[in-house]
Amino acid sequence: MQTFRALITEISPEGKASTALKSLPFTFLPESDVLIKVAYSSLNYKDALSASGHKGITRNFPHIPGIDAAGVVVSDLSGKFQTGARVVVTGFDMGMNSHGGLSEYIRVPANWVIEIPTQLPTRIAMQWGTAGLTAAMAIDALITNQLSPNMGDVLVTGSTGGVGMISIRLLSHLGFSVVALSGKPALEESLKKLGALRVISRQQFAEEPLRALYAMEYAGAIDTLGGNYLVQVVKRLQYGGSVAVCGMAAGVELPMQVYPFILRGTRMLGIYSAESPLSYKHAMWEKISDVWAVDLENICQEIKLEEVPFVLEDMIAGNTSGRFVVKI
Ligand SMILES: NC(=O)c1ccc[n+]([C@@H]2O[C@H](COP(=O)([O-])OP(=O)(O)OC[C@H]3O[C@@H](n4cnc5c(N)ncnc54)[C@H](OP(=O)(O)O)[C@@H]3O)[C@@H](O)[C@H]2O)c1
Numbered sequence: 001m002q003t004f005r006a007l008i009t010e011i012s013p014e015g016k017a018s019t020a021l022k023s024l025p026f027t028f029l030p031e032s033d034v035l036i037k038v039a040y041s042s043l044n045y046k047d048a049l050s051a052s053g054h055k056g057i058t059r060n061f062p063h064i065p066g067i068d069a070a071g072v073v074v075s076d077l078s079g080k081f082q083t084g085a086r087v088v089v090t091g092f093d094m095g096m097n098s099h100g101g102l103s104e105y106i107r108v109p110a111n112w113v114i115e116i117p118t119q120l121p122t123r124i125a126m127q128w129g130t131a132g133l134t135a136a137m138a139i140d141a142l143i144t145n146q147l148s149p150n151m152g153d154v155l156v157t158g159s160t161g162g163v164g165m166i167s168i169r170l171l172s173h174l175g176f177s178v179v180a181l182s183g184k185p186a187l188e189e190s191l192k193k194l195g196a197l198r199v200i201s202r203q204q205f206a207e208e209p210l211r212a213l214y215a216m217e218y219a220g221a222i223d224t225l226g227g228n229y230l231v232q233v234v235k236r237l238q239y240g241g242s243v244a245v246c247g248m249a250a251g252v253e254l255p256m257q258v259y260p261f262i263l264r265g266t267r268m269l270g271i272y273s274a275e276s277p278l279s280y281k282h283a284m285w286e287k288i289s290d291v292w293a294v295d296l297e298n299i300c301q302e303i304k305l306e307e308v309p310f311v312l313e314d315m316i317a318g319n320t321s322g323r324f325v326v327k328i
Contacts, residue, residue: 007019029105032077038106112278117285120285137284158181180199181200211235
């Protein structure tokens with residue numbers, strides 16, 4: 001019987017999740033259109049949640065995690081892709097309740113698959129992955145809502161994370177002056193090298209006495225933390241400023257009044273890269289491979305499938321930084 005290797009998360013009878021590399025039969029993969037030989041995957045916070053058995057992400061186990069994959073088409077029942085085409089899949093249900101990209105092979109619907117732009121190497125596509133696509137969509141949303149470099153500082157929270165670091169790199173490439181909020185003082189210099197003009201302490205920010213509004217500091221923001229951090233960000237936006245709301249690394253509640261919206265016309269722009277229309281994802285990949293191409297080598301570590309479970313544990317504990325590209 002033909003088999004392939006994949007990381008698989010199982011839940012013990014006691015309810016404990018564990019993730020290990022195993023050989024699986026091809027019948028383990030779902031029936032679907034496109035069989036892809038994965039060359040690279042990448043790690044995102046959602047993978048850490050899925051591999052820790054978080055039922056809000058993955059309901060059924062055993063499960064192959066991995067919301068990102070890039071590789072080569074082996075076969076396609078839909079006829080949309082030729083054998084050998086270089087393709088990328090990010091989000092939709094992959095790695096959530098459909099088996100994911102931390103695997104030598106995936107089988108997915110054709111309408112989840114995008115052909116990688118010719119000038120973008122497969123490995124670089126996974127340096128970006130969902131984190132990069134999200135950063136790109138957040139910046140695109142801010143620009144669409146009238147943010148331009150001459151309007152003032154742009155704040156990025158969760159700035160040593162995947163979304164945060166790519167946001168800083170790309171914003172600075174596009175001429176914005178970026179302020180990074182981070183809980184990791186040891187990485188201040190790395191954030192400045194990436195393009196942040198200033199780094200402010202996450203701990204100090206969280207301890208500010210609560211007010212209905214603060215001084216208007218930022219023309220725009222990208223928030224990956226949620227909760228009280230997002231509240232503080234909204235209250236510091238300039239008139240008409242927007243925050244792209246990407247994540248909830250610190251919390252999901254939003255305890256605040258409406259003042260910033262009705263007294264300053266501020267806006268919250270929700271970003272959800274996973275279910276964005278394929279055409280929009282495609283447009284973002286085109287930009288990433290062209291006018292928005294930035295070097296992410298310094299913030300990426302390449303790891304093997306075997307190393308993934310350890311990194312995912314560190315990610316849940318908040319001890320990782322930057323991007324992890326997984327060579328399959
Ligand atoms: N909306 C979307 O489409 C989309 C797509 C991708 C990711 N996301 C979400 O965006 C968030 C960030 O994703 P990521 O891939 O960048 O994650 P990540 O690489 O794990 O980074 C998260 C960063 O947030 C900060 N952080 C972590 N835990 C925290 C806590 N308990 N309290 C305060 N700060 C904390 C840390 O930065 P500092 O130490 O520098 O502060 C950390 O590096 C996650 O919630 C993820 O689910 C959403």
